Amino acid sequence: MDLLTSILTITIRAGTSLTLATIGEILTERSGILNLGVEGIMLLGALSAFATVFYSHSILLALLVAMAVGALMALLHAFLTTTMRANQVVSGLSITLFGTGFASFLGQRLGPATNNFRLVGLRAERITPLAPAGLKDIPILGALVQQDLLTYLTYLLIPLAWFFLYKTRPGLWLRSVGEDPQTADAMGIDVVRTRYRYTVLGGILIALGGAHLSLSYTPGWSENITGGRGWIVIALVIFSMWNPARAIWGALLFGGINAVQFRLQASGTNIPANFLNMMPYIGTILVLVVMTWWEALSKRVGAPAALGTSYMREDK
Template sequence: MGLITSLLAITLRAGTSLVYATIGETYAERAGILNLGLEGIMLMGAVSSFATAYYTGSLALAIIVALGVGGLMALIHAFLSVTMKANQVVSGLSITLFGTGFASFLGQRLGPASNGYYLVGLTGPRFTPFDIGGLANVPILGAVLGQDIFTWGTYLLIPLAWFYLYRTRNGLSLRAIGENPRTADAMGVNVNRAKYGYTIFGGMLTALGGAHLALAYTPGWSENITGGRGWIVIALVIFSMWNPARAITGALIFGGINAVQFRLQASGTNIPAAFLNMLPYLTTIVVLVAITWWETLSKRVGSPASLGTAYVREDK
């Protein structure tokens, strides 16, 4: 039982950043905007929040900065794909390329002179798991409750995101925009404003995922801190069939893989580290193939019909 509880604790911690970004991207894609810039936005969220926390000592400010940076990055994507009607795949890729380059630049420039202006290798303030006293020893429950504020945030975010999408009027409009923007427009929804809004919201949540890595999970800044998580999230959105409630499953699977990796490496296994490190990427491919195959067999289409296309309004 102790093993399961500790594995669950690591799983939830490792899955946290994935949950934020998955829900963020789900909302953007529901509005018809495919954002492949997640990896870049996550990196920018991580570097900006870590630098803020390091210099100001304020974790709250660090979160606000990450939210702002993530929102701005997503704003670029929204501007290019909504207003300038650019190709969303390439626009998203360029956000990732820019974010990777900029985050690396900041990481080599923002640090203190004593560290050669590098942010790598510094320790700053961090979020720690809540001390839940005696409850920590309760199996399963201890793992669920003894987490930091980010993980606690996901317990709230998942049901809220589900409720908003499926049980509110705004959620109905959002689903309409993704399925058929013309109809949504006729319903009186301001389609392009909504696309901007949900894309920016998605960027903010994604950056929060990055902040979790730099302020709680790793913690600290290193160049490849995300390790492709931003891309795995794109697959998780497909896996969860664009339903926020199902985001938890994907995050548990990938968090679980991290936990098993951790465990095996700690126990000194004979399996080379490289093969263990391949697991999340190979799993992503397998999951993607399985879900696509299942969709074809059951003739279900999970993706919003207008995903990835620019909405050109016809004059009324």
Template sequence: MIELITSLMAITLRSGASLIYATVGEIYTERSGILNLGIEGMMLMSAVTSFATVYHTGSLFLGILMAMLVGGAMASIHAFLSITMRANQVVSGLSITLFGSGMASFLGQRLGPESNKGYLVGLVGAKFEPIAIPFLSKLPIIGAIFNQDILTYIVYLLLPAGWYYLYKTRNGLNLRAVGENPQTADAMGINIAKVRYLYTILGGMLVGIGGAHLSLSYAPGWTENITGGRGWIVIALVIFSMWNPARAVWGAILFGGINAVQFRLQASGTTIPAAYLNMLPYLATIFVLVILTWWEALSKRVGAPSALAKSYMREDK
């Protein structure tokens, strides 16, 4: 039993880590007032490019760097369209996802080695190996926490650091001001466009790591549509965590947990059709959203930044 729980927990953490990276990234982006619905496409693009980089160079570090670069570059397209060109952020994000998923699948058939006709599918490359921490990793149940790869260990730091930066530093305060009330922030002398660009791109880089985690640690390898809607679940997780990086962990654990249970049930040869098990994460997203929105309305808590998805133009006042 203890073994089962430990293994469930290990899977939960492994599948939750990529969600946490992307969720924290999107929280920062949304805190500045920019809604980026392009995460699914960005994760796919960084998953494929980072895997290709690692396959050809053998360097995991370069792979992560590539993922951050690609995530940041795609986020900057969204930033340019929604900040400078004041385009509709919903449609802009959707086009990033369309473009990203098409491009990722295209690259997956072009970036592979000649010997494989350019295909990346089915190849094995270097991946992040778990590093067991002496003694701690031997403990029952919580041992799983200390037998992870480096990307997951960084998540343990990312959560408190993300929280601290947002709530306890000057920059974090400015960021929140820009997302809540850009008029006032502008009057305080904060450069709205600069802050929004900065955190949209930074968020994109974190989303990129989330994508790389899938192809370099979780899967590992490249398959078509490797994200399977994770990029959209992240959007739900941001709402679920009420725009607080520290709370991103609960959502990720919940959805990582559903994944783990699904895994286990399928492996145990259940009579429930696979299709219904595969529906679980999507149905759970809807269910959690409903509960949360309902609860928020009851407790009159406002989580979303007030200026979210609204473009700001000084001349409009």
């Protein structure tokens, strides 16, 4: 396989978890709820998926369990921020803190006795790439055909989410709840139910992103399997200006950074590994600065107007 094709292959594969979680977070934020729990939910998704596949040998069951775990954690966030009107930033940070600790705890507890109850270092079934033998050696195109099924579904989700958000009635309702909950309420849209629904749906997609890491991208469990991807996702949402169609560019950009870093490390460069590992984080800051600057310059505001605020009828 030539260099470009192999970089492209890794880019697309690395982009899967980012894209899934980014679309999930876009839907959540479009309802006016900021969920900073992405990192924690991705970790729990990755852990629950791997633990399930290890014992049941079923990829499908693993994905379903991860989705259920993501839904539960997002439900907690929705309950705290919507029903109990807790501060969205602190609630999200708490979800991440708890998710990180709980995933670490379970990773040392759910394993088999033979591995000292740990899940680290174990192997199980993975989502295998559908690589038709004749096609994968074709340059460039080869990168497109040797991905796994979840990756294809993820990239299919991008136009679907865009169509839903901009071309359907429920998509319009969702956007109006995030822009102006008072007016949405007056129009007869149930603000609270909408926020619950899309926060939970977002949590499901975020956890699926985590599951893709432990089932395909880096199969297995390790405590730092997400490596801050959950936070990069928050930046990607800003990068895509809350539009699913743009999410693909951010995901590919960061997938690309991962792939280049991977290749440089494999080629034995003189740059210390630590500086290569800084690339995604420095990249995130640069992307944020450029996007914020560009938004201010073009006088475009991508963020839902009511993002981060709680809504209460009685407050009016």
